[in-house]
Amino acid sequence: MLESDFTALWLTIKLAAITSIILLVICFPFAWWLARYQGRCKAMLEAVVALPLVLPPTLLGFYLMVVFSPSSSLGQFWLWLTGTQLAFSFSGVVLGSLIYSLPFVMQPLLAGISQVNSHYIQAAQALGFSANKRFFYLLIPLLKKNMLSAFALGFAHTLGEFGLVLMIGGNLPGETQVVSIALYDHVESLNYTAAHQLSLILLGISFFCLVLLFKFNRSALTGRNHHA
Numbered sequence: 109m110l111e112s113d114f115t116a117l118w119l120t121i122k123l124a125a126i127t128s129i130i131l132l133v134i135c136f137p138f139a140w141w142l143a144r145y146q147g148r149c150k151a152m153l154e155a156v157v158a159l160p161l162v163l164p165p166t167l168l169g170f171y172l173m174v175v176f177s178p179s180s181s182l183g184q185f186w187l188w189l190t191g192t193q194l195a196f197s198f199s200g201v202v203l204g205s206l207i208y209s210l211p212f213v214m215q216p217l218l219a220g221i222s223q224v225n226s227h228y229i230q231a232a233q234a235l236g237f238s239a240n241k242r243f244f245y246l247l248i249p250l251l252k253k254n255m256l257s258a259f260a261l262g263f264a265h266t267l268g269e270f271g272l273v274l275m276i277g278g279n280l281p282g283e284t285q286v287v288s289i290a291l292y293d294h295v296e297s298l299n300y301t302a303a304h305q306l307s308l309i310l311l312g313i314s315f316f317c318l319v320l321l322f323k324f325n326r327s328a329l330t331g332r333n334h335h336a
Contacts, residue, residue: 113306115282116290121313123198123286124266127205128259131213134206136255139217140247158211165208169275172204176276201277201284208272213262220254221247257321264317267310 142153160168176195177183186194194200228250232242248255270288277284279293287310294303 110302112281112285113287113290113302116285116287117306117309119198119282119284120267120286120288120310123201123205123269124263126202127209127266128213128262130202130206131209131262132255132259135210135213135217135258136248136251137243139214139221140243143218143221157214160208161211165269165271166275168208169204169272172200172207172272173276176200176203195276196278196280196284198277198283201273201286204272204276205266205269208269209262209265212265213258216254216258216261217251220251224250260317260321264314264321267314267317 142150142157145153173195174180175182176186176193178187178193178195183194186192186199190199192199194203224247228246229242232246237246268288269286270292273284273286274289277286279285279289285293287306291303291306291310294300294306
């Protein structure tokens with residue numbers, strides 16, 4: 109493998125890890141609230157969360173590129189705050205990935221929370237547990253495997269990003285050139301040997317993530333049945 113391919117691989121893993129961790133922190137309390145919310149806007153909120161599932165990545169990337177541009181309010185604020193532009197930067201790619209991979213982390217959490225036995229929550233309330241204690245000492249242990257599944261799915265999904273990253277990050281080696289873009293470059297230059305190597309590595313990592321995902325899902329389902 110070329111040195112640039114190792115850099116692209118490290119950048120891809122870094123992007124996937126950062127995106128998945130941030131999404132877990134954001135999505136867990138939001139999923140808990142959304143699972144219990146029964147207001148008239150629930151369908152609209154669920155549609156907004158799931159929207160990246162049906163939008164073409166290039167379409168989403170185009171609008172994010174406009175929002176992240178130095179001429180936009182967000183772009184100007186970011187430039188003032190950090191001294192660097194948001195578009196065509198690793199930070200911009202991370203923000204775009206958070207939106208793009210949001211439903212892949214939210215759905216396993218929502219599914220797990222909706223199946224939590226309400227008697228556990230009621231018993232904790234009766235024992236005087238505060239909302240924070242119920243969240244950290246009851247929900248997180250009960251949903252640990254769902255959280256691992258959400259992380260694995262978000263990680264695997266972020267690994268394969270191409271259109272979105274290309275639109276908002278471009279193809280900057282060491283900054284925004286992830287594995288999918290490096291692979292595209294190898295194919296364009298007819299370097300099929302390097303393309304095969306990158307493809308096999310990406311395939312192996314993705315397959316490993318999916319194995320963990322199915323393992324966690326099966327374990328979570330088995331454990332839930334035992335507690336039922």
